[in-house]
Amino acid sequence: MKDNEVLVKVEGLSKKFCKDLKTSLWYGLKDLVSNIKGNKGERKLRSKEFWAVKDISFELRRGECLGLIGHNGAGKSTLLKILNGLINPDAGKVIMKGRVGALIELGAGFNPILSGRENIYNNGAVLGFTRKEIDDKVEDIIDFAEIREFIDMPVQNYSSGMKVRLGFAVAAQMEPDVLIIDEVLAVGDVRFKTKCFNAIEELTKKCAVIIVSHSMPQIARICTELILMNKGEIEVYEKQNLGPAIEGYYGIVGNNKTAEIGSGVVKIENILINRQSGKTFETNYNEPLSVIVQLSGNANIERVSIRLTFFDVEEKPVAQISSKNDQFDILSSDNFEVKIDLEHFFLNIGTYNLHLAVHEINDLNKEGEVLHIIRSVARIEVKGNSYYAHAPCLMKAEWSQ
Numbered sequence: 001m002k003d004n005e006v007l008v009k010v011e012g013l014s015k016k017f018c019k020d021l022k023t024s025l026w027y028g029l030k031d032l033v034s035n036i037k038g039n040k041g042e043r044k045l046r047s048k049e050f051w052a053v054k055d056i057s058f059e060l061r062r063g064e065c066l067g068l069i070g071h072n073g074a075g076k077s078t079l080l081k082i083l084n085g086l087i088n089p090d091a092g093k094v095i096m097k098g099r100v101g102a103l104i105e106l107g108a109g110f111n112p113i114l115s116g117r118e119n120i121y122n123n124g125a126v127l128g129f130t131r132k133e134i135d136d137k138v139e140d141i142i143d144f145a146e147i148r149e150f151i152d153m154p155v156q157n158y159s160s161g162m163k164v165r166l167g168f169a170v171a172a173q174m175e176p177d178v179l180i181i182d183e184v185l186a187v188g189d190v191r192f193k194t195k196c197f198n199a200i201e202e203l204t205k206k207c208a209v210i211i212v213s214h215s216m217p218q219i220a221r222i223c224t225e226l227i228l229m230n231k232g233e234i235e236v237y238e239k240q241n242l243g244p245a246i247e248g249y250y251g252i253v254g255n256n257k258t259a260e261i262g263s264g265v266v267k268i269e270n271i272l273i274n275r276q277s278g279k280t281f282e283t284n285y286n287e288p289l290s291v292i293v294q295l296s297g298n299a300n301i302e303r304v305s306i307r308l309t310f311f312d313v314e315e316k317p318v319a320q321i322s323s324k325n326d327q328f329d330i331l332s333s334d335n336f337e338v339k340i341d342l343e344h345f346f347l348n349i350g351t352y353n354l355h356l357a358v359h360e361i362n363d364l365n366k367e368g369e370v371l372h373i374i375r376s377v378a379r380i381e382v383k384g385n386s387y388y389a390h391a392p393c394l395m396k397a398e399w400s401q
């Protein structure tokens with residue numbers, strides 16, 4: 001087969017479902033009769049029906065890895081099931097070339113009463129391998145799955161993680177031309193998941209991969225292109241710069257609700273970013289950033305610390321600025337203001353939530369009582385020309401040779 005030939009071609013794929021079972025069965029019966037009469041499938045929605053997948057088209061070549069992302073219920077799994085032939089579309093077509101390896105539903109494709117080893121032989125036979133060819137692969141599959149101890153036990157007694165291990169090992173080791181992987185990988189432990197992502201990266205050189213995941217760092221690492229799905233439709237299809245699709249995903253699933261805790265004895269009254277107040281701020285990567293925190297104090301508290309923590313949209317802390325760490329003493333009074341200036345803002349292009357924390361500094365010069373913490377006090381959107389999705393922070397260095 002040619003190096004970068006198109007292995008998957010999807011044109012105008014649509015699938016509708018019905019929200020209620022009774023109506024769905026009734027429509028199914030009506031469609032059956034109408035099909036027998038030779039009428040084409042109904043493309044319009046009837047009462048209680050909705051498009052789970054609507055008008056999806058794309059092409060994928062050997063060497064490409066397509067990430068499907070989107071909110072729960074966006075239609076990703078339905079699309080994968082159509083691609084793998086598990087369900088029929090209502091409209092559109094799929095052309096798939098070569099051997100297809102798929103890991104779609106936990107335990108799907110395995111016969112529960114057969115052992116892991118017997119299932120490997122079954123799957124291999126379905127994919128067109130001879131017994132001898134499977135003999136040559138079986139040890140590698142068992143090694144990859146790391147379940148040698150349990151390989152002769154019926155699959156129905158496997159844990160979810162063991163099923164994923166076996167499923168991925170079979171899909172990946174059977175020399176697929178097209179590899180389809182759904183979110184099931186999330187069930188595996190962190191080490192095995194990383195091993196799978198590394199294997200997918202290797203496999204992409206030889207095949208076309210379609211993967212569904214909610215883990216943006218992993219998606220950004222292995223995918224060459226992304227489709228952001230929203231309510232069954234393509235919202236963003238990016239091939240060069242994956243940033244807009246990832247940002248779009250966070251825009252749909254992100255949560256930036258403000259929450260407050262603390263005694264409030266010293267209280268954050270207002271915050272200005274680049275001299276402006278509000279909730280959402282825009283800045284450019286590498287530009288200066290100024291934060292002014294306005295507070296109201298109390299005579300009982302003399303000194304406080306202020307901590308600014310930037311969280312990414314997955315709620316992971318990615319950067320922190322702390323008056324304590326910078327050994328800056330903040331003296332509290334009735335109403336006071338603290339100015340924090342950053343010469344360069346090094347966070348990568350993306351959206352961040354700023355959490356602000358004010359603690360009392362006690363006699364031992366340690367952070368004591370929580371005075372006021374505001375989670376997601378501001379949302380900062382960092383703009384820029386290029387997007388490097390691997391790391392949240394893009395530092396600048398002095399280079400020499």
Ligand SMILES: Nc1ncnc2c1ncn2[C@@H]1O[C@H](COP(=O)(O)OP(=O)(O)OP(=O)(O)O)[C@@H](O)[C@H]1O
Binds near residue numbers: 018071076077078183
């Ligand atoms: N067999 C079915 N009958 C009726 N509705 C269905 C069926 N399968 C899926 N759906 C509906 O289709 C929509 C798309 O579901 P799908 O599982 O494809 O979403 P998804 O993007 O994979 O979500 P998740 O991220 O939660 O896995 C959902 O509203 C779901 O309830």
